[in-house]
Amino acid sequence: MTALAPEHITLPVVGRVSPTASRAEQVAHVAEAARQIRLQDLKLVHYAGAGHIGGDFSAIDVLATLYGSVLNVTPENVDDPERDRFILSKGHVAGALYTTLAAFGFLPVEELATFLKPLSRLNGHPNRNKVPGVEANTGPLGHGLPIAVGHAISAKLDVSPRRTFVLTGDGELQEGSNWEAMMAASQYELDSLTVIVDRNRLQQGATTRETNDLDPLDQKAAAFGFAVVEVDGHDHGQLLDVLSSVPHQPGKPTFVIAHTHKGHPISYMSNNVAWHHKVPSEDQLNLALEELDRLQVQQKQDEVAAADQQHADPSTSNGGRPA
Numbered sequence: 001m002t003a004l005a006p007e008h009i010t011l012p013v014v015g016r017v018s019p020t021a022s023r024a025e026q027v028a029h030v031a032e033a034a035r036q037i038r039l040q041d042l043k044l045v046h047y048a049g050a051g052h053i054g055g056d057f058s059a060i061d062v063l064a065t066l067y068g069s070v071l072n073v074t075p076e077n078v079d080d081p082e083r084d085r086f087i088l089s090k091g092h093v094a095g096a097l098y099t100t101l102a103a104f105g106f107l108p109v110e111e112l113a114t115f116l117k118p119l120s121r122l123n124g125h126p127n128r129n130k131v132p133g134v135e136a137n138t139g140p141l142g143h144g145l146p147i148a149v150g151h152a153i154s155a156k157l158d159v160s161p162r163r164t165f166v167l168t169g170d171g172e173l174q175e176g177s178n179w180e181a182m183m184a185a186s187q188y189e190l191d192s193l194t195v196i197v198d199r200n201r202l203q204q205g206a207t208t209r210e211t212n213d214l215d216p217l218d219q220k221a222a223a224f225g226f227a228v229v230e231v232d233g234h235d236h237g238q239l240l241d242v243l244s245s246v247p248h249q250p251g252k253p254t255f256v257i258a259h260t261h262k263g264h265p266i267s268y269m270s271n272n273v274a275w276h277h278k279v280p281s282e283d284q285l286n287l288a289l290e291e292l293d294r295l296q297v298q299q300k301q302d303e304v305a306a307a308d309q310q311h312a313d314p315s316t317s318n319g320g321r322p323a
């Protein structure tokens with residue numbers, strides 16, 4: 001592998017979608033942002049010779065939806081005490097987070113060329129003291145959710161409308177610290193807290209079922225006092241509707257089970273546990289880039305179909321949600 005060089009940085013700064021955009025426009029914007037983030041993340045991991053590309057790709061659609069349309073946090077208000085908080089508990093997919101932050105203007109795009117290099121602030125796990133937009137130093141250790149509960153308690157004490165979102169891996173939910181945090185979230189009725197589980201059912205070397213089965217995850221979360229919602233974690237419309245309408249039950253924190261596929265949507269990566277921590281070869285890189293280019297064609301077709309539906313039924317312009 002060769003080092004990531006400036007000429008390998010091709011990510012456009014897509015920015016946040018306009019708040020006046022229709023639902024179809026929001027979904028299209030987020031979908032294209034996710035595709036561009038995947039294109040860059042592939043190059044990031046390939047040229048750096050390291051990274052967690054499988055987990056990156058299962059989480060990118062959630063990240064793009066949050067930063068593209070849901071979170072009240074922008075490069076301009078990143079230090080505002082009233083900003084929304086987002087914590088990437090599965091911090092080993094830092095490459096996906098850095099690329100997302102760059103796509104939405106929090107980081108200079110050209111800085112991605114320093115990923116994993118000596119003295120770079122773009123380390124293998126995110127560091128809140130170095131990277132703007134990062135709220136906590138995290139890894140796949142079950143620490144992000146407890147930190148998020150602390151942020152949510154702080155917001156409640158401040159009588160603040162700010163929200164806290166945390167993205168966890170399903171494998172890290174095997175850590176007991178998460179369930180202690182969930183008991184506290186329920187006890188204090190933290191309905192400003194949303195836990196999003198990247199439910200790809202794979203962890204390093206095996207399935208979650210083989211390692212320490214989490215099912216029935218929905219019933220367990222409900223028993224711990226959460227309002228549980230399940231969603232296709234790669235459907236930008238579903239993600240947008242669910243994440244922009246929290247809390248789902250007043251007085252209860254929200255637990256979103258986002259069903260995903262590790263390595264999505266790359267044919268040789270998807271649902272393949274080998275891609276937990278693996279670097280694509282030159283041929284694999286080119287094949288994945290080709291598949292993402294073809295995805296753009298499908299997205300355009302989907303946009304046309306959505307526009308036709310909106311023209312036929314103007315009530316769908318706001319996604320059928322209350323204005």
